[in-house]
Amino acid sequence: MLNPILVQGIEPGGQLTTTTEVENWPGDSEVQGPDLMIRMQDHAKAMGCEIIGDIITNLDTSKRPFTATGDSGTIYTADAVILATGARAKWLGLPSEEAFKGFGVSACATCDGFFYRGQEIVVIGGGNTAVEEALFLTNFASKVTLIHRRDELRAEKILQDRLMKNPKIEPLWFHQLEEVVGEDNPKGVEAVRVKHVETGEITEIPCKGVFVAIGHAPANELVKDVLELHNGGYVKVEAGSTRTSIPGIFAAGDLTDHVYRQAVTSAGMGCMAALDAEKFLAEHDA
Amino acid sequence: MRRLIEMRKPKGHHMAETRHTKVLIIGSGPAGYTAAFMPAVRC
Ligand SMILES: Cc1cc2nc3c(=O)[nH]c(=O)nc-3n(C[C@H](O)[C@H](O)[C@H](O)COP(=O)(O)OP(=O)(O)OC[C@H]3O[C@@H](n4cnc5c(N)ncnc54)[C@H](O)[C@@H]3O)c2cc1C
Numbered sequence: 001m002l003n004p005i006l007v008q009g010i011e012p013g014g015q016l017t018t019t020t021e022v023e024n025w026p027g028d029s030e031v032q033g034p035d036l037m038i039r040m041q042d043h044a045k046a047m048g049c050e051i052i053g054d055i056i057t058n059l060d061t062s063k064r065p066f067t068a069t070g071d072s073g074t075i076y077t078a079d080a081v082i083l084a085t086g087a088r089a090k091w092l093g094l095p096s097e098e099a100f101k102g103f104g105v106s107a108c109a110t111c112d113g114f115f116y117r118g119q120e121i122v123v124i125g126g127g128n129t130a131v132e133e134a135l136f137l138t139n140f141a142s143k144v145t146l147i148h149r150r151d152e153l154r155a156e157k158i159l160q161d162r163l164m165k166n167p168k169i170e171p172l173w174f175h176q177l178e179e180v181v182g183e184d185n186p187k188g189v190e191a192v193r194v195k196h197v198e199t200g201e202i203t204e205i206p207c208k209g210v211f212v213a214i215g216h217a218p219a220n221e222l223v224k225d226v227l228e229l230h231n232g233g234y235v236k237v238e239a240g241s242t243r244t245s246i247p248g249i250f251a252a253g254d255l256t257d258h259v260y261r262q263a264v265t266s267a268g269m270g271c272m273a274a275l276d277a278e279k280f281l282a283e284h285d286a
Numbered sequence: 287m288r289r290l291i292e293m294r295k296p297k298g299h300h301m302a303e304t305r306h307t308k309v310l311i312i313g314s315g316p317a318g319y320t321a322a323f324m325p326a327v328r329c
Contacts, residue, residue: 002308002309003307003308003309004307004308004309004310004311004321004322005305005307005309005310005311006310006311006312006313006314006318006319006321006322007310007311007312007313007314008313008314009312009313009314011314011315012314013314013315014313014314014315014316014317014318015315016315016316037314037315037316037319040316040319040320041314041319043319043323044319044322044323046323047322047323049311049322049323050307051314051322056312059312065306066310068310068312073302073303074302074303074304074305075302075303075304075305076304076305076306076307076310077304077305077306077307078306078307078308078309078310079307079308079309080308080309080310081309081310081311081312082309082310082311082312082318082321083312083313084311084312084313084314084315084317084318084321085312085313086313086315086317219313222312252317252318252321253313253315253316253317253318254315254317255313255317263315263316264316266315266316266317266320267316267317267319267320268320269317270316270317270318270319270320270321270322270324271320271321271324273317273321274309274320274321274322274323274324275324277309277321278309278324281308281309285308
């Protein structure tokens, strides 16, 4: 038996515990994010995994067995480590943004776009993420306003061209989000107030959805100085595997993936990491 | 949601406990939990 130990971290169940309906999990046409994660946890336990409520504060990868230090003071030594620490969407930090998260404010167009069929929405940002999200959201929304602080985008030229040609997208230059405006009963977004960065003039834009698309940050703190990273801090794995630059350390999910960032792709990579770790142990500890 | 949180290890034990495992999984999202049941399934 491999008898894995899983350390949960500060957010047991991960990002899906912060959302409501998940509509693209195979076998469930609709499932609540927290319920899905409880089922996954129960499944892991039933298969003999020990799940521990602790946070890893340090990981020594210089020699095998690897040594992880828990916030509790517990030291975990392991012949192989699977890193699945995920990623976080970057937020603007406005109180009104926080208040309407999950009720009209989102950082994931693929996850929440279909809620806005035929409605007007805004996207905040000017990089690849923002332009990709804006383009994707035109599949559902009647109009997408892209709000950006400058008068030019940081996104790749090809994406910019597609954005400019799309009749459903209207860029609003030199503006930044000041406030999300909404109702409490039922809770939902009604508009955003945006400020012109030079004149300070405030404009209100009616909308039902606000997509904050200012990037993602992988949770790479434990390994950022020891593992090879790419694309702004995502852990680099060998193509078609979960092997990192240190033998015996594997990485899966949003920590390695700046492209797909979905529950099902993360779970798929988790499966790959387990099989890769098992193979590694069989080869090295036989 | 409460059921997702395992008994939290209290901070600052007087005597640090050491645990050894063949595979340590760090993180409890879809990637971590799926990795957690695969080694058990295949052994
Ligand atoms: C609001 C929202 C809605 C979404 N909706 C959907 C959807 O409908 N469909 C879909 O497919 N995807 C959706 N996603 C994306 C999906 O949630 C992620 O792709 C997926 O959760 C990534 O899984 P993961 O296991 O890689 O990491 P995460 O879910 O990010 O989990 C990371 C885990 O690592 C732990 N951790 C971090 N640091 C440490 C540490 N130092 N020590 C121990 N543990 C640590 C955390 O506690 C957490 O448990 C959504 C995301 C958000 C934010």
